[in-house]
Amino acid sequence: MPRLAVRFSTQTLLLQLGVVLLVVLLSGSVHAWLVYGRIGTEAENQALTLARTVASDPAIRSQVEAISKEAGTPPAAVLAAGPIQAAAEAARSRTGALFVVVTDETGLRLAHPDQARLGERVSTDPSDALSGKEITTRNTGTLGPSAGAKVPVYAPGSAATVVGEISVGYSMETLGQSLAEDIVPIALTAAGSLVAGVLASFLLRRRLQRLTLGMEPEEISTLVHDQVAVLQGVDDGVIGISADGRITVFNAAARRLLGMPEAPGTPGSPRTGSPATGGSDYAGSDLAGTDLTGTDWERAAVPAQLKALTQPSAHDAEAVEIVAGGRVLVANARKALHRKEDLGWVVMLRDRTELQQLTRQLDAVGTMSAALRVQRHEFANQLHTIAGFMSIGQHGQAKDYLARISATGPLKFPVQQAELLQDPYLQAFVGAKSVEADERGVSLRIGPETLVREHVTEPQDVTTVLGNLIDNAVNAAVAGSSAKRWVELELLDEPGPDDGTLHIVVADSGDGLGGIEPDRVFVEGFTTAEPAEGGIAKAGGQGLGLALVRQIARRRGGDVRVLEPGSPGGPGAVFMATMPNVTGTPDDNPPAERAAASAEPSERKEGRQ
Secondary structure: OOOOOOOHHHHHHHHHHHHHHHHHHHHHHHHHHHHHHHHHHHHHHHHHHHHHHHHOOHHHHHHHHHHHHOOOOOOHHHHHOOHHHHHHHHHHHHHOOOEEEEEEOOOEEEEOOOHHHOOOEOOOOOHHHHOOOOEEEEEEEOOEEEEEEEEEEEOOOOOOOEEEEEEEEEEHHHHHHHHHHHHHHHHHHHHHHHHHHHHHHHHHHHHHHHHOOOOOHHHHHHHHHHHHHHHHHOOOEEEEEOOOOEEEEEOHHHHHHOOOOOOOOOOOOOOOOOOOOOOOOOOOOOOOOOOOOOOEHHHOOOOHHHHHHOOOOOOOOOEEEEEEOOEEEEEEEEEEEEOOEEEEEEEEEEEOHHHHHHHHHHHHHHHHHHHHHHHHHHHHHHHHHHHHHHHOOOHHHHHHHHHHHHHHOOOOOOOOOHHHEOOHHHHHHHHHHHHHHHHOOOEEEEOOOOEEOOEEOOHHHHHHHHHHHHHHHHHHHHHOOOOOOEEEEEEEEEOOOOOEEEEEEEEEOOOOOOOOOHHHHHOOOOOOOOOOHHHOOEOOOOOOHHHHHHHHHHHOOOEEEEEEOOOOOOOOOEEEEEEEEEEEOOOOOOHHHHHHHHOOOOOOOOOOO
């Protein structure tokens, strides 16, 4: 037959009941034993007092001395009618003692409750009392078990001559009756303690079931191991918020994705941000190296978009994109329920940075391909023209035509003065952007103050910032009311002791910010393309470009800001980005290889950030 499993809460209840019962029984037994011992001691003391009183009676002392001096012991009948028997029985009757026995110096009874035993030797040893000692005893004699005392009887006028002894005892049965009278309160106390213990055990069982959600210890242990394995093993960030609004789970991946320093003691975790983010946005703050577990969720230093996901009006299926620590994250929250009990919220964070990087690289390839397709026709026409000159024998004109092509290049981007950008990768990237802008009717031009003499050493960050600013400017020019649509770009490198600083200024012909606070355009989720309900950017890429480029620039020690907000009818807004440590001497990799490895134009948006 299968073995019936007893639930842990039931085992705990039975164990508690057994412990309570055992404690009550032990305490009751010890209490009864102590009471019994106390009553016996009181009986012994009372017997000793009575024996001393009888032994100090002058009449008893003189009568016992007189009998002790006689050659023999008087007959039992004489003793029964004598004054010693009468005095002893009077004392016994008056005090309720079991017996008051008087003996001579040899231990023969001179007084005894049972007259038939007069003249006989006592059943218990009288030697201690006959030697002048007072003792208390508990033994069993001819009248049954008793607690008593033995004292010597001295001759009149002497404190050294022992002529007999007095033995007094109280019945143990009488002591048991006294104990029975005292045992009732003990039993009531024990019963009350047992009832209180049983009630407390049931209440504790209910609370234990509520705290453990009805799970067994094995289930809790398995759950803890699974939780640790999952939270430490997944790359997704997990934040648990209890029903009372406290953070109960904040795994290392969540800290890494949000750019927070790891809590002390977290194995394998950097304290100042992951290498991927280049540092922590929380460095130097009060939260550096602390554990958020136990912190109030509403007061925790996490992005406001995450807190908005856990509001009562939020839905489980909603997801938002946020920028944190130089990363683009997708976050969503779900209600945690166990049966019908509300356990709080679980917030999940997923990193979309690598996916967006791949998207930007693919975007760059697509832009370059589109530019090459446009120029392919021009190149083919040039070849046809040269072939025509050669076929009709106009070799001189063909030579002149080839010279002009060599001076301008076989492929011509719409952007002018590209030679001011001496970095080949920047030339190719800006040229591709100019083709894209030209397709939308916008002229991308390079300002006269442009001068880049060194090579770009961090093309990924540079193209992320530059591409977003150009895309936003193109979108603003297309949406603007000016008849001439243009975007002007100025780049200037500032050499440094190690790596140089790149300054980027982008202006457009749009209608400007339209009264919007300049800093507001850098807020995550802000967009003029399709404003998201509640000001939150859903997981679609809108409202993240400017927030991302500012974080990237600030992470490198620079910044992105609005120089001019612009005005309706143009010119539009002017943005400036400062990026330290992104230019320098060229490395061993050719520019084409660096461009292919790290090309990252900004994400394309239909509306201006």
